[in-house]
Amino acid sequence: MTSRDRFLSAVQCQPLERPPIWVMRQAGRYLPEYRALKAKSSFLEMVKTPAVATEVTLQPLRRFPGIDAAILFSDILVIPEALGQPYAFRETGGIAMSYRLETRAQIDALAPASAIPEKLAYVANTLGLLKKELTPGSAIGEKALLGFGGSPWTLATYMVEGGSSEDFERVKLLFYTDRSMFDALLEKLTEALVVYFQMQIRAGADAIQIFDSWGGILAGQDYEAASLRWIRQIVSALPKDFPVILYAKGTAPQLTDQAFSGVRAISIDWTHDLAVARRNLPANIALQGNLDPVLMQTTPEIVRREATRLLESMRGTTGHIFNLGHGITPSAKIECMQALVDTVTTWKN
16 A cells, blocks of 8 residues: 555544654745755745745655655745735744735735635746646655645634734734624635635645645634635535544634535544544544653654554554644654654554
């Protein structure tokens, strides 16, 4: 069974000898080969240059051949930029959008979804290059290829707040005080993401992961109206039964609703017991996760112990994709990553 087959079989909840493994934000700053490339180009230049984005995507797979899937090197904020709201990185850390969305006129002035294929053609070109590298007989071998994007709600937080935020006050106030304007923005983002994901699928993505990174800052009773309803629209517009994975940090109370949103897999953050989630969710929904990323800064021995404990908690189940409970950090140790890959790839269900 190829790595690609193993990954897709896990999404379909088929019995496997071991779970597939991939790591969110694989193209991490913890790799010296990544830092060498980063020293020559800015992050956005790397994202927008297909040859460089392809190289960054492949770096973890070259170093850790046991990884079963590659995730496109890109950024969720390419969508706002393509719609007419560029972004940059603050010197103090975090994201700065070129301006805040404050009026309905600004929302109406955003580019239509039809502009996405042309403006984000570099993403499709990167996926095309990756597909050629992840084929049988290639140096890396056949791996699953994942595309991704942010959820409408998560993208809206940056666009309305004007960048990274500590309290998300502006976007929450918009939701509560002007639902018509809020819905207009979310509708525009949803339409753009549908076109974007369809483009990624045509370019060769085997699965799509939607990152609802800020879903957890919503009041529980508002998660459906502010975020999940828009995710449902996206999934329903994609090819029937195409593998869509949803990662929504801090939304454990919403897992059941997420399981009935049309997605095929749910990625669980490290704060929730994965085995409990498996018992409580439908058997046809795959689960991804959920080792605490901070463990990658400890020692190989600790990583092996904790990864084994997580694997044992899922013994006898189907539909488990091993992953961290969030993206790998710049402080992760290579020897810890190697220990994680070795532990998962040698474990038997």
